Amino acid sequence: MADSRIDELKEIVKVHLKKAKKENDPIEVARAYYYRILNEKPHVALVYSDSMIQITENSVHPNYPTLGYILKANIFYDQGKFQLALDNFLKAHDLALEKNNIEDQREISLAIAAIRNINGQHYAAADLYNRSLNLLKQKSSSTEGFYDDYATLFYNLSLTYLRLSQLDTSKYYVQKGIELRD
Structure with a gap:
């Protein structure tokens, strides 16, 4: 039962991604990548994180490419690669400061503090x-x-x-x- 729901979600994400690419909408492509990242093994999720960062690199959206760095950092953190996680959280924090995204600043600071501890x-x-x-x-x-x-x-x-x-x-x-x- 759970596997069929995951398969359904993957299919929905495929359609979302295809539509976003067809419409040349980088934010929607990034959102589709977000769902792929959540459902993939870490090595694949890292590739999608990098793609999310790349496609939204020049975005004025307050959450992008910050979210790509946060997701990438979380993957490294879960793998116990704390220096790589910290490097990505710091990049995300710089972007959150640049974009004046207080919520992201606060959340990223918590993650950095955990690594410091x-x-x-x-x-x-x-x-x-x-x-x-x-x-x-x-x-x-x-x-x-x-x-x-x-x-x-x-x-x-x-x-x-x-x-x-x-x-x-x-x-x-x-x-x-x-x-x-x-």
């Missing part, structure tokens, strides 16, 4: 998590509608400060996370 760069990770928290606060003064975002940040900040042996600061973020439930 893995590499033992806890101060750098804490700084990035705090920047992400500030970006989130700029987006909304209320946690309503952003529960998962705040919960993730408070959790990551508490762990990072715990790694830095800053127990009071770690406890502060644990408490902030607990207060989210109320």
